[in-house]
Amino acid sequence: MTIQPLLTVEQLTKTYGEIQACDRISFSLYPGQILGIIGESGSGKTTLLNAIAHRLPIDSGQVTYHNSIKPTHLAQLPEPDRRRLMRTEWGFVQQNPRDGLRMNVTAGANIGERLMDIGQRHYGNIRTAASKWLAQVEIPPERIDAFPHTFSGGMQQRLQLARVLVTQPKLVLMDEPTGGLDVSVQARLLDLLRSLVRTLNLSVILVTHDIGVVRLLAHRLMVMQGGQVVEQGLTDQVLDDPQHPYTQQLVSATLLP
Amino acid sequence: MISGSIPSQQIPSQQISDQQISSQPALPRFAAQTLLQAEQVHKGFTLHAQGGLHLSVLAGISLTVNQGDCVALQGASGSGKSTLMRSLYANYRVDSGNIWVKHQDSWRDLTQCQPHELIAIRQHTIGYVSQFLRVIPRVPALEVAAEPLIETGVSKSEAFAKVRSLFTHLNLPERLWSLSPTTFSGGEKQRVNIARAFAVDRPILLLDEPTAALDANNREAVMQLIEEKKAQGCGLVGIFHDADVRSSVCNRTLTF
Amino acid sequence: MNTATTNLTEPGFNFAYLDEQTKRSIRRGLLKAVAIPGHQIPFSSREMPMSYGWGTGGIQVTASVIGKSDTLKVIDQGADDTTNAVNIRRFFKKVCGVKTTEKTTEATLIQTRHRIPETPLNEGQVMVYQVPIPEPLRWIEPSEPETRKMHALEEYGAMYVKLYEDITQYGHIATAYDYPVMVNNRYMMRPSPIPRFDNPKLNMNPALQLFGAGREKRLYALPPYTTVKSLDFEDHPFSVETWDKPCEFCGATDSYLDEVVIDNEGGRMWICSDTDYCEETQKS
Structure with a gap:
């Protein structure tokens, strides 16, 4: 059982003045796994996600990405390489699809952008890839020339997913991806995420405050409170046998965990 | 905001990090036919909402499961049989003791394993039939039941074929196979659960009241499946509400 | 001088x-x-x-x-x-x-x-x-520091989105x-x-x-x-405008033509936009 982790986070710390947004966070993420991070608003979940991607400067600690060739310390990665990594092997899915999509260009261009970023210059091929990924995320490929604002919230979120997945990333960071969706739409997205994770062997860090979402999606779970990880383990361990007072409160406050 | 009530020093985050490689103590000797050995398992629950009330449930339970065994956990409600069962699946984290499991020819202590190791052990070694079925709405029963088998690397068509034959054996009406189990009755859900666990060839199976919601006919079908697993050399541990089922399939009993 | x-x-x-x-x-x-x-x-x-x-x-x-x-x-x-x-x-x-x-x-x-x-x-x-x-x-990017960074890192994919x-x-x-x-x-x-x-x-x-x-x-x-x-795509190479008629003043076929409305009846003519070139061509 010597599987290499895809990502290791060691003692990651980020403060905003007096506030400890992330206090010495450590974990490893393995290929094909979904790691859920739950906690209430202000617990540091989103900051952690941004800190992992080095989208904001961190105070101390280390994030190491183990791709097939050699381990990469994100902090030491030159900015061009890091930005490139974020557009190829990593992906970021925003809670609000309007933040993750270009609303003024068509669905096809939204999906094609990452391909054009990495130098693809064949219109026909880009279009073929865009239709393929539309189908993968269950959007009719006929909608390729439609603008995202004509899509429903669930479709926009799936389009955002396609936009990220088109470069076949290994790691996807998601910030409340099901946040603004109604329950039936949520279910469809959850199911889609689950099957994509399996077929593409994706690793996902999923930030949410919805225990139902992590119960169905996440293999492992970290519970955050006040910038600290107060409990972590297999999702069912943490939810069925919560040890920390905060986790117990969180689980008992959920209607149908 | 409840964070104020918990001093941050109390639980430094690095203590519960999973960075370190799990340290496994020296291996005790196991008999060749042994599949699972629980030693001196202690487990209690601290209820923080009730002023830190501590309930001790398991106090030094030991259990050995060998090939072909079907061990019944028996006792009054609240005696701890479910707690032990869940501990054997690492669903509950024990306070002390060891739970040794033979996983792909090596012995692993569940109480010391990292989450990703537990995922692998559950995938290949320990199956669990729960009383509940938690699924994403919209996924058809056939896919729900085939999922664990597909995850072990079996092809979709092969996995579906196996699940279809199990569904047939369990008398699950074919019109339900393509529907999401969210709307199923208790007995139908339970049979999906059973098919899900029995489809994969895992040496250890934990059964939490597998026949509770079933009629006599389907109970019989499940008992047949259990007998087949025993004959294949699997070790089973179960909680059986039904005394007839218990006495028929179990060769040993652990009383609480 | x-x-x-x-x-x-x-x-x-x-x-x-x-x-x-x-x-x-x-x-x-x-x-x-x-x-x-x-x-x-x-x-x-x-x-x-x-x-x-x-x-x-x-x-x-x-x-x-x-x-x-x-x-x-x-x-x-x-x-x-x-x-x-x-x-x-x-x-x-x-x-x-x-x-x-x-x-x-x-x-x-x-x-x-x-x-x-x-x-x-x-x-x-x-x-x-x-x-x-x-x-x-x-x-595509309203922020000046960000466009400068995009130039510095040669991140020009977004421009192709427009094409x-x-x-x-x-x-x-x-x-x-x-x-x-x-x-x-x-x-x-x-x-x-x-x-x-x-x-x-x-x-x-x-x-x-x-x-x-x-x-x-x-x-x-x-x-x-x-x-x-x-900029172009491999399967949509860059091309320039062409006209199916010559300049009506000088007869040039290789210059950029302007469309000029000449009367109230919608009459139009096509003439060189480069006046110097047009005159030189007429002279020769």
Whole structure:
């Protein structure tokens, strides 16, 4: 059982003045796994996600990405390489699809952008890839020339997913991806995420405050409170046998965990 | 905001990090036919909402499961049989003791394993039939039941074929196979659960009241499946509400 | 230089209107721009006796590089006789006393808006372009620090999104003016609002080409013989406009034609946009 982790986070710390947004966070993420991070608003979940991607400067600690060739310390990665990594092997899915999509260009261009970023210059091929990924995320490929604002919230979120997945990333960071969706739409997205994770062997860090979402999606779970990880383990361990007072409160406050 | 009530020093985050490689103590000797050995398992629950009330449930339970065994956990409600069962699946984290499991020819202590190791052990070694079925709405029963088998690397068509034959054996009406189990009755859900666990060839199976919601006919079908697993050399541990089922399939009993 | 010319300058102004310090600082900016072809150099754009949008960037560049022996040509939409061209030409005549011309071949310095002359340029000639918006990435990224970073890291994928959208919407790349180019295989550049018909003339041009944006306070340049490639897709290669008729004045078939309405009955004619080229062709 010597599987290499895809990502290791060691003692990651980020403060905003007096506030400890992330206090010495450590974990490893393995290929094909979904790691859920739950906690209430202000617990540091989103900051952690941004800190992992080095989208904001961190105070101390280390994030190491183990791709097939050699381990990469994100902090030491030159900015061009890091930005490139974020557009190829990593992906970021925003809670609000309007933040993750270009609303003024068509669905096809939204999906094609990452391909054009990495130098693809064949219109026909880009279009073929865009239709393929539309189908993968269950959007009719006929909608390729439609603008995202004509899509429903669930479709926009799936389009955002396609936009990220088109470069076949290994790691996807998601910030409340099901946040603004109604329950039936949520279910469809959850199911889609689950099957994509399996077929593409994706690793996902999923930030949410919805225990139902992590119960169905996440293999492992970290519970955050006040910038600290107060409990972590297999999702069912943490939810069925919560040890920390905060986790117990969180689980008992959920209607149908 | 409840964070104020918990001093941050109390639980430094690095203590519960999973960075370190799990340290496994020296291996005790196991008999060749042994599949699972629980030693001196202690487990209690601290209820923080009730002023830190501590309930001790398991106090030094030991259990050995060998090939072909079907061990019944028996006792009054609240005696701890479910707690032990869940501990054997690492669903509950024990306070002390060891739970040794033979996983792909090596012995692993569940109480010391990292989450990703537990995922692998559950995938290949320990199956669990729960009383509940938690699924994403919209996924058809056939896919729900085939999922664990597909995850072990079996092809979709092969996995579906196996699940279809199990569904047939369990008398699950074919019109339900393509529907999401969210709307199923208790007995139908339970049979999906059973098919899900029995489809994969895992040496250890934990059964939490597998026949509770079933009629006599389907109970019989499940008992047949259990007998087949025993004959294949699997070790089973179960909680059986039904005394007839218990006495028929179990060769040993652990009383609480 | 003869004294007669010098006597014609308006008294009370420094040569070429700007003071020597300002001209020197703009020339320093231009040297940087020449050193890094296609890269935008900030400069402290001055107030000029005309409003932004009328070529203040181009005028400052012209004023900084013009010398007494230069012969100036000014074109606007290809014509030497439009208001803007006439006024700028008159302005420099007044503050420099230099010779002016309408002939491309006679000019040493050509300030232009919207066109590159049809007559091929030669070594030693200088083109000065008036630029309204210098930043090619502006449409997709409003933040200046971010576009600078995109240039620094050569992240130009977003620009192709625009071309993709053109093809998707119109079946071809419909950008007709200010068609983005890659300079020296490194920097993406807006060539100012010249028709894409003129884009090929930017490439490997023997003349020095200078670009000035007054309101946006940016300078950039193409030194002689710089490779300039118009962006395109492999399966939708860059192409220029063509016309199925010749110029009705001179009969040229190789020039950029303007459509002119000639009466109230909807009558139209197609004529060269480059007036000098049209006259030269008619003469020959």
